[in-house]
Amino acid sequence: MWLGDPVAGAEAFKNRRLGNCLACHANADMAGELFHGNVGPELDGVADRWEEPMLRAIVVNSKHVFTDETVMPGFYSLDAGKDVAKDFVGKTILTAQQVEDVVAYLGTLKE
Ligand code: HEC
Structure with missing residues (x-):
């Protein structure tokens, strides 16, 4: 189920903070x-490659979907990954709402 707002998700997607x-x-x-x-793959058509629950799982904690070695941060995990700014220690990078918004935005990326 798509719970977020894709327009807000697009903003979070490109916002460097x-x-x-x-x-x-x-x-x-x-x-x-x-x-x-271009460290990560192009996301064109990503909604054709992954179902919505998997897109959410990737954003929440990419390590659970890929490997522990992935450079992609876990955006809703207290163990966000390598090289994550000190400001985020003990916090998640995105709020639950922002995760849903980003997932809804990813859902618009169909080929
Ligand atoms: C530091 C680099 C980095 C950042 C920042 C990053 N990713 Fe990733 N992402 C990757 C890499 C690398 C992969 C490929 C999996 C792997 O090999 O680890 C990936 C894979 C993915 C995939 C699966 C793509 C596919 O075609 O199968 C999605 C979806 C994704 N990322 C979404 C996001 C979203 C949304 C954000 C921001 C909230 C984000 N990523 C931020 C590096 C990153």
Whole structure:
């Protein structure tokens, strides 16, 4: 079930203080934005590759879906991952609402 607001999710996705997903992921929808990275795969069509519960699981804690070695932070985990800013120790990077918003945005990325 899509619980979030995709418009708010797109904002969190590109906000460097929130998801900062663009630092590692590009997608055609965000072609006008700066700071695209390519550490992670392009997210075009990601909603065709993963069901909504899996998209949520990836954002919540990528390590549970990929491996412990993934560079992608866990955005709703107290063990966010490697190289996470000190400010986030003992906190989650995104709020539960922001996770849902980002997941709803990912749901719009269909090929
Ligand atoms: C530090 C880099 C980094 C950041 C920041 C990052 N990711 Fe990732 N992401 C990756 C990598 C790398 C992978 C591929 C899995 C792996 O090999 O670890 C990935 C995989 C994914 C996948 C699966 C893609 C597919 O095609 O199968 C999704 C969905 C995803 N990320 C969403 C996000 C979202 C949403 C954010 C922001 C909230 C984000 N990522 C932030 C590095 C990152």
